[in-house]
Amino acid sequence: MxxxxxxxxxxxxxxxxxxxxxxxxxxxxxxxxxxxxxxxxxxxxxxxxxxxxxxxxxxxxxxxxxxxxxxxxxxxxxxxxxxxxxxxxxxxxxxxxxxxxxxxxxxxxxxxxxxxxxxxxxxxxxxxxxxxxxxxxxxxxxxxxxxxxxxxxxxxxxxxLEGRDAVTRSGGRAGDTVAVAGDLGRAGAGLWLLFRDAVTPTGRVPDALRAETVKAAHTELVAGQVAPVAPISSGVRAALGGATAMLDVSDGLVLDARRLAAASGCAVRFDASAIAREVGALLDVDAVVGDRAADFVLRGGEDHALLASFPAGAELPEGFRRLGELGDGSGVYLGDSPVEGEGGWDPYSGWDGASG
Amino acid sequence: MxxxxxxxxxxxxxxxxxxxxxxxxxxxxxxxxxxxxxxxxxxxxxxxxxxxxxxxxxxxxxxxxxxxxxxxxxxxxxxxxxxxxxxxxxxxxxxxxxxxxxxxxxxxxxxxxxxxxxxxxxxxxxxxxxxxxxxxxxxxxxxxxxxxxxxxxxxxxxxxLEGRDAVTRSGGRAGDTVAVAGDLGRAGAGLWLLFRDAVTPTGRVPDALRAETVKAAHTELVAGQVAPVAPISSGVRAALGGATAMLDVSDGLVLDARRLAAASGCAVRFDASAIAREVGALLDVDAVVGDRAADFVLRGGEDHALLASFPAGAELPEGFRRLGELGDGSGVYLGDSPVEGEGGWDPYSGWDGASG
Missing domain, CATH: 3.30.1330.10 (PurM-like, N-terminal domain)
Known part of the structure; x- marks a missing residue:
């Protein structure tokens, strides 16, 4: 074959x-x-x-x-x-x-x-x-x-590791500040645009010519999906800055925050204002995301941002933005409300078999 | 798809x-x-x-x-x-x-x-x-x-490497003894048998039921192909025994010997008697190989034997058998005759696209 x-x-x-x-x-x-x-x-x-x-x-x-x-x-x-x-x-x-x-x-x-x-x-x-x-x-x-x-x-x-301890997912403690480096939502928004506008109208097959048009009109979102710029050097900066736990946001902020929370035996509590700031930043990149902006920020994967926790009161390393804090309990909260729905991607159950 | x-x-x-x-x-x-x-x-x-x-x-x-x-x-x-x-x-x-x-x-x-x-x-x-x-x-x-x-x-x-230098392909010198650990020819013979007898008669498609029959009749050759036992611990033994050059025979003895020869700036000269001994050993495993035995020993791949050179006169480590020596010049010789034909496997030009 x-x-x-x-x-x-x-x-x-x-x-x-x-x-x-x-x-x-x-x-x-x-x-x-x-x-x-x-x-x-x-x-x-x-x-x-x-x-x-x-x-x-x-x-x-x-x-x-x-x-x-x-x-x-x-x-x-x-x-x-x-x-x-x-x-x-x-x-x-x-x-x-x-x-x-x-x-x-x-x-x-x-x-x-x-x-x-x-x-x-x-x-x-x-x-x-x-x-x-x-x-x-x-x-x-x-x-x-x-x-x-x-x-x-x-x-x-x-x-x-240059002599340092590895920063695992499990070292976070209640009271720690939760922060992110890198983009949130661009890659997910780019994939949504490509599946919406860069496929053949009948067969919904990925199409190169249509993708060119989408790339020209929405350069940053498509680039976020096909060629993301991850904040690689922020990993060492986080370790030097005392990060207690860290992971790569590959499957969406909520799902990966839930992993950090579970491994650290804490709850992740996002500030509503911080998430609103991230949603605004994504809208500033490209307003085409519209009402979907919050969903891309919370559940879009593949941005490869770094989500980390730092001791309360510690100055965040360059490139990190506060998103909230770790608290007692478990799961992920936005303000006082638990966030339901995982987002994320399962290669076995998540793919419909379409190539192209 | x-x-x-x-x-x-x-x-x-x-x-x-x-x-x-x-x-x-x-x-x-x-x-x-x-x-x-x-x-x-x-x-x-x-x-x-x-x-x-x-x-x-x-x-x-x-x-x-x-x-x-x-x-x-x-x-x-x-x-x-x-x-x-x-x-x-x-x-x-x-x-x-x-x-x-x-x-x-x-x-x-x-x-x-x-x-x-x-x-x-x-x-x-x-x-x-x-x-x-x-x-x-x-x-x-x-x-x-x-x-x-x-x-x-x-x-x-x-x-x-446990503090030792790596044994590369390039350290062999004229006069070194050339030796091998592990099987030669079984994997190639097993593949030949499977392609001969474990395919459908019309489409030549690999067939599981016929493969069972081939496995039962030629257990060691088929096992050499589908589940080879490579002499892994002989690698460290060769290094401790002073090996000057070494490689894994994955693409056939002649082709891999040519690589060792080229990297070391030498010729590999196999003793005719040593190759005859290897051919006899393969025939002893399974006489079905018949006249093809020499070809499998010299050109069959995937046995993952270890081919190594050692200083002249050094005692060979346990598991290694002398095959010949390194000499001046280049290429691979059997006795006094240059060995033509590479054997070996190119994934891009060597595969006919048949699955199964």
Missing amino acids: TLDSGFPVDGGAPTPVETVAGLGEAEVLRRIFPRLPHAQAELLGPGDDAAVVAAPDGRYVVTTDFMVQGPDFRSAWSTPHDLGWKAAMTNLSDVAAMGARPTALVVALAAPQDTPVDVLLGIADGLRDACALAAPGCGVVGGDLSTSPALTIAVTAFGD | TLDSGFPVDGGAPTPVETVAGLGEAEVLRRIFPRLPHAQAELLGPGDDAAVVAAPDGRYVVTTDFMVQGPDFRSAWSTPHDLGWKAAMTNLSDVAAMGARPTALVVALAAPQDTPVDVLLGIADGLRDACALAAPGCGVVGGDLSTSPALTIAVTAFGD
């Missing part, structure tokens, strides 16, 4: 497209390697059976995350650069959420055989540019290439 | 099959976690944004490898336990080939939505049993679940 790569190909191009199957693995790797970012922590890089990476304090942080065409992205909406960017950013964010400095990535990529090699080069460029912006010094130390009917990127990311 | 999981389902079972989509991610994870092996090096395990792993000498070895249904395995031939086993073993082997002790794995798994949860549990059991046999103390410290039309397992494995 073979599916096409799904990426738009310029049908008028006079030269044949170079595919990964036509070039073969060795030539594909030869073209990819020079584009990948170098990791300062690399002691032995690609080319042997395994890489060797420095862990100066005798520990390393590790996380892994899949991106699969269909459930996790649509190639009609995301450029190859977007895919590399987002694959890096989501993993860097998990490292940052431990209070660690991202040091290295390994990248396993499986692509349909007719995938143009330019798609893989674009992914490499996206990995490089995301590392350069969000985690300078972090680079790719190894990887693997394979074939799959669905383009699949598996990134494993590493980080250095 | 959704494909079925491909695994045989007992159509006579009175109870409905529990699928991953029906159960949802949280319940699937709840059932998987207790089956996964614990890593002694784990400082913080699954359940947070990332894990924390010990690196006592301030470095860690890392490698990553994809297994995709279709190009890398067929679910008509491999049980879920086989898949977990092989995904672990191939990655542990890359760690061992650096002379490191495997310490930890992270596992990202994407499965079609109708995959029975028992398939994932079987994979977890295979990961556990492979670690228990080949790398006691090594375990799973994290992972990710997603959805894909093709069952896909991405393992990233870590190792501890």
Whole structure:
């Protein structure tokens, strides 16, 4: 079984497209390697059976995350650069959420055989540019290439705690201040717009040409979905600033706050005024979100903001905004009212099978 | 687009099959976690944004490898336990080939939505049993679940050099003894048998019922392909024994010897008598290989033997058998004759697109 790569190909191009199957693995790797970012922590890089990476304090942080065409992205909406960017950013964010400095990535990529090699080069460029912006010094130390009917990127990311304790989800205490760094709601709003306006009218199939129009009119929301800028450096700043608990807001503020609350044995109590400020900020980015703004702020996922708790009265590190506080009890409250409904995303029950 | 999981389902079972989509991610994870092996090096395990792993000498070895249904395995031939086993073993082997002790794995798994949860549990059991046999103390410290039309397992494995230098491919010198630990030819012979006898007569589609018959008649060859036992502990033994260069024979003896030769700036010269001994050993395992035995020994891949060079005159570590020596020049020789033809496997040009 073979599916096409799904990426738009310029049908008028006079030269044949170079595919990964036509070039073969060795030539594909030869073209990819020079584009990948170098990791300062690399002691032995690609080319042997395994890489060797420095862990100066005798520990390393590790996380892994899949991106699969269909459930996790649509190639009609995301450029190859977007895919590399987002694959890096989501993993860097998990490292940052431990209070660690991202040091290295390994990248396993499986692509349909007719995938143009330019798609893989674009992914490499996206990995490089995301590392350069969000985690300078972090680079790719190894990887693997394979074939799959669905383009699949598996990134494993590493980080250095620099001698500090890891900031887990469980260290929050009643009275702590709850704060966030990074955007809330853009990625969810961008996905809503794409599903509303960047699909074919009859089949509701993701459509590249319509996506261009949506991107032009709503640049920041679409970028928040396809190529989010996560506050990676805020992770170390939070740790240095005394964060008691922290996590990456990947599944929506309410759901991830509920996880922090449960792990810390507390309730998260959001100030109504703080949430109103976040809703206003999202409306300022793009008024198209309208009445849905609060829902995107509270339940939209994939922004990869950092939600953290700090000791009461501590000065919040640069980039963090107060959202409320931890209290006795359990669950998530907005003002005095419990917040119902989780939002979030389950890859098994949440995906309708639509590709594109 | 959704494909079925491909695994045989007992159509006579009175109870409905529990699928991953029906159960949802949280319940699937709840059932998987207790089956996964614990890593002694784990400082913080699954359940947070990332894990924390010990690196006592301030470095860690890392490698990553994809297994995709279709190009890398067929679910008509491999049980879920086989898949977990092989995904672990191939990655542990890359760690061992650096002379490191495997310490930890992270596992990202994407499965079609109708995959029975028992398939994932079987994979977890295979990961556990492979670690228990080949790398006691090594375990799973994290992972990710997603959805894909093709069952896909991405393992990233870590190792501890215990203060030693990594054994790369490039340290061999003319005069060094070339030796191997582990099987040669079984995996290639097993794949040949499966493609010959475990497919439907007309469509040549992998067939589970026929595979049972092949497995019963040729147990060791099929096991060498679907659940190889790689000589993982020989990696550390080789390093302690002074190995100058080493790699994992994943793509066939000749191709991987050519890589060691090229990296070390030498020629690999196999003794004709040593290769004859390996061919005889394969025939002793199963005479069905017949005239093809030499080809499987020289060009069959996926055995994950360890090919290493040692200083001339050094006593070979337990488990290693002399195959020849490094000489001046380049390339691979059998006796005085250059060996042509690579064998090996290119995921992009080597796969015909057949699934099953």
